[in-house]
Amino acid sequence: MRRIKTDVAIIGGGAAGCYAALCLHKQGVAPLIICKGLVGKSGASLFAGNLVISGKLLGNTDEQARNTAEFLIKYHNQFLIDQRWARRCGEWIESVYYPELEEAGLYFRRDDSGNVVTSPGKIRSVAANMQGNSGVPFMDLRRKQIIRAGIPRLEETVVTALLRDAGGAVCGAFCLDVLSGEYLVVEAKAVIMATGYSDRLHKRSTGTREMSADGIAMAWRAGAALVNMEMQWWHTNDIAHPPSWQRMQVYPNPMLGSEKSARMVNSAGEEFFNQQQDDPLAFGPYTVQLKALAKQVHAGKARYDGGYFAGFDNCDAEEVDRYTTYGKIYRQLGLEFPKTLVETAVTSHYRQGGIDVDTATMRSTVPGLYVAGGAGAHSNGLIALATFDGKVVADGIVADFAGLISRPPGEIEIEIERRRLDGLRATSGTGPAPVIVKETLRDIMWDKVGVEKDKGGLDAALEELSHIRSHLLPDMRLSNGGLKANYEWLDAIDVVNMVDVCELIVQSSLERKESRGPFFRTDFPDTDNREWLVANILSKSGNGIKFQRRPYELPYLEPGFERKANMEVAW
Numbered sequence: 001m002r003r004i005k006t007d008v009a010i011i012g013g014g015a016a017g018c019y020a021a022l023c024l025h026k027q028g029v030a031p032l033i034i035c036k037g038l039v040g041k042s043g044a045s046l047f048a049g050n051l052v053i054s055g056k057l058l059g060n061t062d063e064q065a066r067n068t069a070e071f072l073i074k075y076h077n078q079f080l081i082d083q084r085w086a087r088r089c090g091e092w093i094e095s096v097y098y099p100e101l102e103e104a105g106l107y108f109r110r111d112d113s114g115n116v117v118t119s120p121g122k123i124r125s126v127a128a129n130m131q132g133n134s135g136v137p138f139m140d141l142r143r144k145q146i147i148r149a150g151i152p153r154l155e156e157t158v159v160t161a162l163l164r165d166a167g168g169a170v171c172g173a174f175c176l177d178v179l180s181g182e183y184l185v186v187e188a189k190a191v192i193m194a195t196g197y198s199d200r201l202h203k204r205s206t207g208t209r210e211m212s213a214d215g216i217a218m219a220w221r222a223g224a225a226l227v228n229m230e231m232q233w234w235h236t237n238d239i240a241h242p243p244s245w246q247r248m249q250v251y252p253n254p255m256l257g258s259e260k261s262a263r264m265v266n267s268a269g270e271e272f273f274n275q276q277q278d279d280p281l282a283f284g285p286y287t288v289q290l291k292a293l294a295k296q297v298h299a300g301k302a303r304y305d306g307g308y309f310a311g312f313d314n315c316d317a318e319e320v321d322r323y324t325t326y327g328k329i330y331r332q333l334g335l336e337f338p339k340t341l342v343e344t345a346v347t348s349h350y351r352q353g354g355i356d357v358d359t360a361t362m363r364s365t366v367p368g369l370y371v372a373g374g375a376g377a378h379s380n381g382l383i384a385l386a387t388f389d390g391k392v393v394a395d396g397i398v399a400d401f402a403g404l405i406s407r408p409p410g411e412i413e414i415e416i417e418r419r420r421l422d423g424l425r426a427t428s429g430t431g432p433a434p435v436i437v438k439e440t441l442r443d444i445m446w447d448k449v450g451v452e453k454d455k456g457g458l459d460a461a462l463e464e465l466s467h468i469r470s471h472l473l474p475d476m477r478l479s480n481g482g483l484k485a486n487y488e489w490l491d492a493i494d495v496v497n498m499v500d501v502c503e504l505i506v507q508s509s510l511e512r513k514e515s516r517g518p519f520f521r522t523d524f525p526d527t528d529n530r531e532w533l534v535a536n537i538l539s540k541s542g543n544g545i546k547f548q549r550r551p552y553e554l555p556y557l558e559p560g561f562e563r564k565a566n567m568e569v570a571w
Helices: 015-026 062-075 083-104 135-149 214-221 286-298 317-323 326-332 383-403 411-425 434-448 455-475 487-511
Strands: 002-011 031-034 157-164 170-177 183-193 232-239 263-265 271-274 308-311 342-351 369-371 526-528 534-541 544-551 563-565
Touching: 002 015, 002 170, 015 031, 015 135, 015 383, 031 183, 062 083, 083 135, 083 383, 157 183, 157 214, 157 411, 157 487, 170 411, 183 214, 183 383, 183 411, 214 487, 232 286, 263 286, 271 286, 286 342, 317 326, 369 383, 411 487, 434 455, 434 487, 455 487, 487 534, 487 544
Parallel strands: 002 031, 002 183, 183 369
Antiparallel strands: 157 170, 170 183, 232 342, 263 271, 263 308, 308 342, 526 563, 534 544
């Protein structure tokens, strides 16, 4: 078993992890990136559309700047956010992030006069190259920066457990080299969890294979508190057919550089959502679209898995091709573009909940464990915010570094994890293969923990998850017992993490007795700011779970009401 020592182990090679590594390296702290896929070539960051929520630097007015803050706090996070962190983030995007990207060679689209193209309207955003593909050049840049800096990487390497020292502090990670089947122990003074979102827990998802909740599961098992795990975002316009085209979206958001956007139409041919008319900020927080869709579902004119349509029949093909890549999708599907409307469906998107952190330093509740990006619970879905996290966590570790002492992980912990993984690989029961268990989990989460939930469905989900844990996991059948590139083994590892996190999501959903933004509980349909404008914190208590509530401070924006039906709330 090979052992590697480093100052800081970073788990995840997306926007947050890469920027944390670059910032640490620049400040003389040695990072090591461990990535389930390839650094800069896997995970959610590749799918980023808008890279910058722009400020005055790109021509915003004072009003647009205020609207941007309102969008982030109210529409994007439903007030479940540290507003002071949001303000710091906005100031950093304005003064550092955008100019740094241009200086590094990421060129944003410009108009005929040479000005950076921004979205029109009440707030502005900026994309690199074509809208919808901005994450690809962005992460390609980050990968090149990591390589040029000589920052070491362990790629196609799965972290299966956080390792702790005798005092309970996180001091490393247990890893599996996917291609060789070799176990690795990484020892570090600090660990950054930057594994991104946990999208792949539902039947329909915009997430990639890597997004199976590994980071949250490992942090929980190491003793970290979690927060707002019930708060799932939903994308309303994922292409419904064919199933293999999941993650291809028709965004109703304005095309950058154009005053127009896609339309949403119900089964009766009636338009029910138009970005410019129906979205208060004309930018497209998905919750606004989701509520519009829910009303159509209740009227029998749409389903969450299809039966409604989106497209650009209000635009000409040249205009769409100029600003987006959507025309290519239509043509590959053999559809007449832009006249044809495409059937779309809801998919799970980013999770607003995750590991609880101190947003000033990104420390978790477990010594030695820090968090950055989507694995945290302080915002969601914007690559600029994840990048800012990379800066904050690096600064936090540098400030703490003198007090971080390298201690070896417990040998018993290492042996327990080795035996656990050996046992998963050698599983030869009579039950289903791990991939089948995965699909069973996703069906449960879609059917009972989907867009609309209630106590009866959530209780039933817990029972079914308990059955999976007690009966299916011990009896999984692997046909491949080999070490090298054994992706069936990886599925088995994923399944254990997914069961853990799915149970936590259901428990948190039962605990939050209200509806808020994209969180719909039909048995508690009101948004209750008096009781539930709080962080819904869960932590271990003996063999069970303890819930606590922590109110959010409101220094800049307030909701403006105590209680109201969620479907009538603009955000």
